[in-house]
Amino acid sequence: MREARTPHEGCGRSREGSWRRSAAGFARALLCVVFATLFTVHFPHSAHAAKKQPSTFGKESIFGKVNTQVDHTQPMRLQGDQLIYDKAGNRVIARGNVEIYYNDNILTADEVVYDQGGGTLTAIGNVTLKEPQGNVIRADRYTLTDDFRDGFVQSLSVVSQDQSTITADRAVRRGGNVNEFENGRFTPCKSDGGTPPLWCLSAARIIHDADAATITYQDAYFEIYGQPVFYLPYFQTPDPSVKRKSGFLTPQYGHSSTLGYITGIPYYWAIAPNYDLTLTPTYLSDQGLLMQAEWRHRLANGQYNVKLAGIDQNYHDLPTDGSSPGDIKNYDGLRGSVETHGVFSLSSWWKFGWDVTAETDDQFRRFYKLDSVLVTDRVNQVYLTGQSDRNYFNATLYQFQGLLSTDTPQTEGYTHPIINYNYVFNDPVLGGELKWNTNVLSFTREDGAVIDPLTGQSANSNMNRIVTELKWRRRLTDAIGISYTPFADVRGDAYQYDNFNDPADATATTPGTFVGSETVTRGIVDGGMTVSYPWVANTQSASHIIEPIGQIVVHQESIPQRQLPDEDAQSLVFDDTNLFATSKFSGYDRIETGTRANVGLQYTFQSHDGGYARFLAGESYHLSGDNIYLNPGRDADGNFIYTPVSGLETTRSDYVLGVYLAPIDEFRIISQSRFDQGNFDLRREDAAMVFNFGPLSTQVGYSYNNDTILVDPTDPDPTQQELLASATLRLTDRWSVGGMTRYDIDTGDLRYDSVQIKYADECFALTASYIESNYTEQTIEADRTFMLRFELKHLGDFAAKTDALDFNLGGDERVN
DSSP: OOOOOOOOSSSSSOOOSOHHHHGGGGGGOTHHHHHTTSOOSBOOOOHHHHHHSOOTTOSOOOSOOOOOOOOTTSOOEEEOSEEEEETTTTEEEEEEEEEEEETTEEEEEEEEEEETTTTEEEEEEEEEEEOTTSOEEEEEEEEEETTSSSEEEEEEEEEOTTSOEEEEEEEEEETTTEEEEEEEEEESOOOOTTOOOSEEEEEEEEEEETTTTEEEEEEEEEEETTEEEEEEEEEEEEOTTOSOOOEEOOOEEEEETTTEEEEEOOEEEEEETTEEEEEEEEEETTTEEEEEEEEEEEETTEEEEEEEEEEEEOGGGOOOSSOOHHHHHTTOEEEEEEEEEEEEEOSSSEEEEEEEEEESSTTHHHHTTSSOTTOOEEEEEEEEEEEOSSEEEEEEEEEEEEOSTTOOGGGOEEEEEEEEEEEEOSSOBTTBEEEEEEEEEEEEEEEEEEEOTTTOOEEEEEEEEEEEEEEEEOOEEOTTSOEEEEEEEEEEEEEEEEEEEOGGGOOSSSOOOEEEEEEEEEEEEEEEEEEEOOEEEEOSSEEEEEEEEEEEEEOOSOOSOTTSOOSSOOOOOOSGGGTTOSOOSSSSSOOOOSEEEEEEEEEEEEETTSOEEEEEEEEEEEEESOOTTSOOOBOTTSOBSSOSOSSOSSSBOOEEEEEEEEEETTEEEEEEEEEOTTTOOEEEEEEEEEEEETTEEEEEEEEEEOTHHHHOTTOSOOOEEEEEEEEEEEOSSSEEEEEEEEEETTTTEEEEEEEEEEEEOSSEEEEEEEEEEOOOBTTBOOEEEEEEEEEETTTEEEEEEESBHHHHTTOOOOOO
16 A cells, blocks of 8 residues: 655645544644535636636736747847856856846756757756746756756746745656646745745646646645645646636535525536536435526627526425415426526617526525525516617517515516617707607506406506607806706607506505506697806815706696506606606606796805715795696505605695715715605605725615605504615725625614625635525525635635524524
8 A cells, every 4th residue: 555645845844654644633723624625626717617706816827828839040148157168068058147048038047057969958056947928937956958848847946927836846847838746836825934825735746738728736635734634636627827617616515494405516518618508406405406507608799698497396395484385385396497698789889688587486596595585576678779979779678577475466567668769969959959759668467467347357457658759958048147948848648558447546445447448649748947046156175156946847737647557657756856857757657737846956065175065955836737746546456656645746845955975085975855844854865875984995875764654644663764784894904894784773673684704815715704684475584694605716716604503503593
């Protein structure tokens, strides 16, 4: 039986005797147990892996392929303190500060013997060879051919451009691109004095084949701080210059309270330079075998990918949140999903793409952690976009789908398609700018949205709509600085819809009148003027602008629209950003009517050192006509189509205030508030803060809404408050800590939070994360996850996680 070799000095502390004797050092480091699971026979460093887990170490440059095309016409320049011509031995001997330049190679040594007959160079003493690709080779003695291709090295040390090193007792270069290192050591880590590096690979033989782009280790040990933690008789990796190579990727490990023990070994297949396939069979001890595959393809004008996932589900294995067994039984059998993304440039102006995910049920991807538990809606789209200097065209097919068990057909639908076209006329019209906008929409809701009273059967709701409008604007300024902006809009709409409930006739308990089929046209004309008078004051340190703004908008007194379906104007948030909009709805299906005045006061501060502040406060007055913001109507489920308490439903609107502060580049605040016009109570608040100071980076978002008490006075919890915050603190050059939280202030619950600690140096990165989620729904359970991920430079990364922390730590499982 062959004895294990005695490792060399330099990579780690010397180990004498067999591996069995050296194994005592294995128990000295807890981390060794984790590292031991990292290695398989072949780890490709692929573009696929880099995409999934971006490297901590940035762009790497090491072991670049040697240029074997030697230009023999180039002269070899040799100089030294002393030159000796040995005519009898056909040799030239250079001594003292010897330097040789040849084909971008630079060789320095104490002495160089050039054997003209044998065609070899022998460098002796303090030998340094700088190769064209950036590697630096140091040795006590170096013999190579005169074209610098073949040779051998004793007491070798190779330092690459990224400071990775190979040391060896002896090395031989063959064919210009194959280097064999005897009793070699490889590490990208730095070490001081006699301290071993954090990790290294030592092997009886290390073979670097630049043509095959591989590094092969024979009779190898993986060491941490000089302690051997793993032995491999044969180990091969692509050299670090390789971006794509077929082979097994890093294994995946984990544990979940709902999935059990998780083990997966991805296989990456680099089929061609522009397309590849990754297969990931993952065994889940509590659920079975989850199969995943990803196909990626890059073409001359774009790229696309397709991801597949599936499992043969046994519904008895699924957890429940108290749902009836019949509900869980719906998930029995084949469950899976298809996810695909693509984008292609058809020309310099046109772009085509898609973003589509199809799944067998709404909980598959969240349950198997393919999506975040926070993903509660699915929006699929296929689009075509064209844009030039004055034209914009977009056609998009949408599919909307709610992923919560409480979602109804009212939350699911299709657009096939929605088309937007915008054109800005090149020449002024009446001295102003003229725009032409056209919107076409074809929309369908799924079965079950409405019930036909004649047949008692569910029916699809369909709507087809075309809107075209001309918008004219012109800005004028008089001699004292008052700015006048007159505007006028002309618009025509045509609707065809069927199987809808009349929104104006519906209540919270009774659906509206059923509309079988109807066609409606309408014409809309509005106009008005915006007037502002900025007052400017300049000081030595800053400028101040106070600007009162007034606007009058005149529409038709009333437009028949309350009975029309509303698909794209359901979002209605009144704040400073739309205070001076001619219509404050988010889409075309609803438009302002009557006459309205909007007034505001804006103050802007700009310091000469870069500080900035802007405040805008104002309100809106409904002067005459039908106030469309009042009595919005309800859908087939009895829900308001848009909020009836937007702050615009009264003659005098609520007050709005926008605050934008940036006193320094590192600190910014945005606040958008709405206050009740009667008692000045806060109705809505959206605020965000970004603060970066030295090693600290923070972001905080806060939202508040108490309009629900006006919608439903019986609601025991009328307010809605939520806090979203994240922070990262760099403790040292290598250590950082960060975290984020999503906190429901009304209930006092942490909906989602995480803490992360990270260490990263030139050769190793370790990230430990704790994530807590308190969302529950059918098979989705609240969980706490601990994840450990580390990267070894040039060898890949490893990740393990568990969401069964209470059990593992000896506590009781929490049931939500």
